[in-house]
Amino acid sequence: MRTGLVLDVRAQGARGDGIALDGPVIAAALAAAHRAGGGIVLLPPGIYRSFSLQLPSRVTLAIETGATLLAAMPGPDGGYDLPEDRGPQLYQDFGHSHWHNSLIWAEDAEDIAIVGQGRIDGQGLTRNGPGTPWSAQRGERPLSMATMAPADVARLEQDAAAMRGQGNKAIALARCRRVTIADLTIFRAGHFAILASEVEDLRCTGLTIDSNRDGIDLDGVRRATVSRCRVNTPNDDAIVLKTSLALGRTTCEDVTIEDCSVSGYDLGTLLDGSHGRTQQRSPDRDRVTGRIKLGTESNGDFRRIHIRNCRFARSRGLAIESVDGGVIEAIRAENLTMDEVTTAPLFLRLGARLRGPEGTGIGAIRDIAVHGVAATGIDPRFAAILAGLPDHPIEGVRLSDIDLRFDGRLEGAFPAAPPELADAYPEPSMFGPTPAWGLWARHVRGLAATDLSLRRSGADPRPPILLDDAGDARIGFDVDAPHRYHIVHSNST
Structure with missing residues (x-):
């Protein structure tokens, strides 16, 4: 049971001058609060340099207005906790596979919180780390990286030995319960600002994150809410749900992302x-990222995910991807506004990368409802995309009240029938410019679209809508083009 104990780290000997290494004092206060049965460890105004801090059960770390917890640069006075030795981690990258090499980490902890109007500054964290040692390597990287020189890739994916003593996450949580992260500002946070793996009853609210890679990653979480957060991540995903094999096969269930x-x-x-x-x-x-996404890691299932009242700005849009065998179902997205969409406003992809153990099969995407999307400034190369596989269609997608406005005109050629690319890394740009400019659906069953409005500011030779192997599709739309839509290899009406 949490006590009324409050430990001010200044009173415990921390200097808060941005020069002294205050991490040991903060760590001692966290441990003392835990031994006392719980309590609050308070960082008053100041700058507190630190390496890794373990947050134990029933303890709150409170960072006050004017206080900054500064991730120290590894050097003569120390480094970050070593990544756990967990044996071969074959099917997810280094960043997803470890938690201790972080500024703040917790494992198997209960009733914990990181709160306050202060700031976490990841100055000493790295965004880098090796990829997966998965032997197949199909779909390991986006096709947009195919022309990169090996040296350029190596700069992004340092090997594991180079990561010893480095920290690459601001906050990392593994198998925790009843967690609150609220009201903080997190700046340049490394690979992840927040990585929550198999966490139950998680609340992230009122956060402002401006980071150099991922923002909030929820991997196999259950009963989680992300609300009133602002997340800016030009280099990677902003809010993303995953089901990797980092802690075994898990599900991601009952998650709400709102406001x-x-x-x-x-x-x-x-x-x-x-x-x-x-x-x-x-x-x-590819163009800058900053989106909400389900996947790419999708070894387990996703169920009952609700995304509502969210704004996307200068972003790749909303992506829902199952490529590693997981089932994605009962997804609801509503009241979304998007400005300056840098690829596709909506991307649903059922693929067969199958990064997993022998016997991993193709998953499913079904029962998806998207209502109330207003998107402007969309890259004219990419329609809204629903792309399944032959004999493995996406099923039961309902689109309603969708207003898509495309900026400019298509420059250059486009493929009339893009290749399937079943085992490729899923990105809207994977197919090149899409063969329709407004909505392209291939290998889909039970698609229903009502009140679909498509507009563009430049001429385009492509049809506004193309349905390819999209049985039982029902489309009600308003398009600023003299022709309607094309159907190929389909019994759609």
């Missing part, structure tokens, strides 16, 4: 309010 904004502005410019647009591409050489 959030995600973006791909220049790093730091969400915090200073300038919303910079200098950076044009992410490290994968």
